[in-house]
Amino acid sequence: MMLKAGYVASTLAILALLAIGCSGTGAEPTAPQDGPYTLNAPAESIIAQGNDSSRMLWGIWAFNFDPTNLSMEIIPLRDIQAHFNITDKILPPACNDCLKIKVNSFDTVTRILDADVTLRNPYQISGHDVRGILYTNDYGHLLTNADDWTGQWDIAGGQTFNPFKAFAKTEDHRVFASGVEHTEKYLIYIPFPPNWDKITFAVDASWPGNCKEPYEITNFWQEPIFDDPGASGNIYIDVRDWQGDVNKVTLVAPEITGENYTPFSHLSGDTWRLKLTNNAGVAPGVYPCRVIAASTGSGSLVLYDYLSINITELQFNPVDVTPPWLNFSPYDVCVDGNYAYIGGGVNGVHIFDISNPSNPLWVNWVDTPGSADGVAASGGYAYVADDDAGLQIIDIDPPGSAYIVKTVDTPGYAKAVAVSGGYAYVADGHYAGLQIIDINPPDSAYIVKTVEIPGDARDVAVSGGYAYVADGDAGLRIIDIDPPSSSYIVTTVGTMGTTYGVAVSGGYAYVADWGGLQIIDIEPPGSAYIVKTVDTPWDAYGVAVSDGYAYVADGLIGLQIIDIDPPDSAYIVKTVDTPGLAFNVAVSGGYAYVADWGGLRIIDIEPPGSAYIVKTVDTPCDAQSVAVSGGYAYVLDSFALHIIDIDSPSSAYIVKTVDMPQVGYGVVISGGYAYVADGSAGLQIIDIDPQSSAYIVKTVDTPECAYGIAVSGGYAYVADGYVGLHIIDIEPPDSAYIVKTVDTPECAQGVAVSGEYAYATDGGLQIIDIEPPDSAYIVKTVDMPGSPCDVVVSGEYAYVTDAALEIIDIDPPGSAYIVKTLDTPGDACGFAVSGGYAYVADGVGGFQIIDIDPPESAYIVKTVDTPGYPFGVAVSGEYAYVMVSGGVRIIKLW
DSSP, rough: HHHHOOOOTHHHHHHHHHHHHHHHHHHHHBBBOOOOOOOOOOOOOOOOOOSSTEEEEEEEEEEETTTTTTTTEEEOHHEEEEEOOOOSSOOOOOOSSSSEEEEEEEEETTEEEEEEEEEEOOSSSSSEEEEEEEEOOOOEEEEOOSSSEEOOTOOEEEEESSSESSTTSSSSEEETTTTTEEEEEEEEEEOOOTSSSSSSEEEEEEEEEEOOOOEEEEEEEEOOEEESTHHHEEEEEEEEOOOOEEEEEEEEEHHSSHHHHEEEEEEETTTTEEEEOOTTTTOEEEEEEEEEEEEOTTTTTEEEEEEEEEEOOOOOOOOEEEOGGSSSOOOOEEETTTTTEEBBBOEEEEEEEOTTTTTEEEEEEESSSSSEEEEEETEEEEEOBBBTTOOEEEESGGGGGEEEEEEOOOSBBEEEEEEETTTTEOOEEEEEEEEEOOOOSSGOOEEEEEOOOEEEEEEEEEEEEEEEEEEETTEEEEOSSGGGGGEEEEEEEEEEEOOOEEEEEETTEEEEEEEEEEEEEEGGGGEEEEEEEEEOSSOOOOEETTEEEEEEEOTTTTTEEEEEEGGGGGGEEEOOSSSSSSSEEEEEEEEEEEEEETTEEEEEEEEGGEEEEEEEEOOOOOEEEEEETTTTTEESSEEEEEEEEOSSSSOOEEEEEEEOOOOOOOOETTEEEEEOOTTTTTTEEEEEHHHHHHHHEEOOOOOOBBBEOOOOOOOEEEEEEOOEEEEEEEESSSGGGGEEOOOOOBBEEEEETTTTEEEESSSSEEEOOOSSSSEEEEEEEESSSSSEEEEEETEEEEESSEEEEEEOOOSSSSEEEEEEEEEEEEEEOOOEEEETEEEEOOOOOOOEEEOOGGGOOOOEEEEEESOOOOEEEEETTTEEEEEEEEEEEEEEOO
């Protein structure tokens, strides 16, 4: 399998040698005299001792090159052949043309000899995998266009393995048939000072069949790898073997990796992959490295090749690669056929295939210019109430290719939309009223009528020539829309609280407001009145009606299912608790779809009295903290911990959500457990092995509010607001308990641990001796000009955010002092430190990348705008995971 066009990487290393050894004034290559030059003595041969498919040596020779006339003398090296115990078994008595060399040119500047080497097989049997080996030697001769390298038939001098060209590469299985000749071009570096002679050459073959070891290493390709310590990138290579049983491929690059041998892993077919990490933080440049490949049963017969790994200077080029479905908080949902359309606020409209409701599939995302607060679908189009961007009309036929075909600007803030009879009806927010838009055809849509409403138009339903508008300030507005161009308010029905949603069915309007569900008789509309109020436990935000039941999105309590047959005796028959804030609901085909901040909840409602959640599409909402470990990101949002597979960050997906009792503030990962600072609920310890079955194994109650957390050496350190710092023994995690509380002067919010000290942000930076933990005490307070939020320790420095970035020398901790204050455009809060850079979540200032090497000269090198205000960050490899208002963004840094 070829990933990308391969190249002979070893040439790069040779060019460096040539640059040192070059002389002359750039003369043109010398033209060759007549040739070719033919061996004038019989070739000798041996059969190497071994099993079937062993290698056979055809001979070893020396070349003496005369650059004045471009002639070549070829001398059999009988002494060396004797060293290999040569026995003449299958050669004819003599062969005067088995080896021929034609000199093409010699470049006096690059010192490259260009020659064609021709071999003829004089045997009565065929050879396989014939190789012409050019020996490296103490003089420095080198083959610059080698196919690969081998350790077979080594002689004294030079390296223990030598480069070769393979012959008969165009033949099936590289069979070198009896009596046939093949030619290969050799580009040989002649070292300076001149060493024209003693260029040693050998020819071998595999017999009686193909070689057991790999026969080719090719198609090397690498991703960018930077000089930043810890930076990494994949390298790929193809290793080919006739038996298809390659079992080990290894890279030798200790200068980069800091280890002698680094194994590749098999990707597919011939291709092997290695994630190469610049552990040594080497400078930009080209680094020659060696690859070793072996096959099952090949024993000491292995194949070598040289690569050149390119380390480049780190240049930040941040790109937001967040999967679209990962980052939205559902505001509204509608169902049309087998698809659900979810208004995701600032993250646009998300489309899910719900043909199997228990396994919904994300299909597409349309980024809208405003905030997608309301959505309706009809006739192959989705209509989106997009806040200050007006009405967006989206072609959804097919959904996988959806795109905006028309934007109709509305004077207010579009909050909801209904579609009926060739018109869209948009509830347009404060004082803008109801906008009636002709959508026939959709791509030429325009406003035909504005019905002024003095309050706050939040939702709209249409039925039987009337529009019913939920006016947050006044109740239900009933508007005659027949004809639309002459629409006017017929009546207003005041409700008990702030009105949010409305649905109409069977002569009744069902209004969701803070007073619960209001059921209004609208027959006739001009005499409408409330016939029943069903008090709901929380504040009703959205409502849908189907088959004698009303389904109410009831905020923090979840979904209320209300029997409305008859309406004047309506009562709650079932409550389905949802983890977030139930904001809106749609019903279709025996399921209710609840837009629940933090995710879409799909609820089986057949029968309604036994309704239950069958599937949740979780989305991190208002993320509070994030940690990255072992290919997973752990995102803590308002009331849940989301575990996200980030093996491929741009295709990340949630594998598990663990509900939290309270609003969480911080999460760290250690030894198969996640430790969550869960506000007033204290410390939550979660078993994450495996991630897909994660669950809370222990809660350690803390007196105040757990804001920050660090884990080190069998202890968890929890910043607990005005109570101070708790030191908690977590070995074992399921028996964790507080062993010490260190009272800090103000409100402890952040904590980091390094060595024998804990560093807590509390009015300033509190440095606490924690050895032993049960006798911990404050040894130093470093005053801060602002209110410190977070702290990270790296090397001899502590980094603290207090609306700026404070860099503190902590060596020794008892004499710590601020060495640099770096003001940022916004309010620096959460951050991470990695490889000489600080990555700062700067609120309104965006995401800041700061060079902190050296700390006293720190400066901003890059600012990245994010869709929401960033306030926390974790960094792993070339990705930053940035918490923003509304979720988490995944940013590829370079």
